[in-house]
Amino acid sequence: QKQLQESGPGLVKPSETLSLTCTVSGGSISSSSYYWGWIRQPPGKGLEWIGSIYYSGSTYYNPSLKSRVTISVDTSKNQFSLTLSSVTGADTAVYYCASLFSGHYRYWGPGTLVTVSS
């Protein structure tokens, strides 16, 4: 069973860049069966898909965030990462990493709260 764990700063200043890493254990991130994704949830609101990456590096982003988002993968560390630039208070959310298998998210990290504030 795969385990995922998000890590990164819990506080980011407005206009700066949010950076998070997801470490995968219990399986290789290079598995051809999985995509790896980021999902966020603003306080009191629903889930929002941010984007996905395949181990080969192919990426897919939510059109509403595409201009500010980069997802990358480091197969040597079994990690994938999220950067979100020019953040505002609207980017305050719990950020989840998860494994996408055949169109659904079977394994999720516990989530990490990122607050955008000066």
Place this chain on the structure above:
Amino acid sequence: SSVLTQPPSVSVAPGKTARITCGGNNIGSKSVHWYQQKPGQAPVLLISYDSDRPSGIPERFSGSNSGNTATLTISRVEAGDEADYYCQVWDNISDHVVFGGGTKLTVL
């Protein structure tokens, strides 16, 4: 990209049946997945491929999908089922993931 519409809230008495819908244009042609999220916790996969229950999910949870509506059915509702429920599809043309807006299930 797909748009998935869920009712914001559903209320049900203990022991009764709750039905949570997920509407979308021709959603019956896609595989719909359902998640349960309790306060302060990450979502948990409840139903995959319209009606498959992952190991460990009680038989009280079932799903169906046809036409423009997918439905999550919870039989013999318990107090512990009170949670937010989300439907999700994967658009295999754009490789984009779409979530419904979520439904809060209240057990009366």
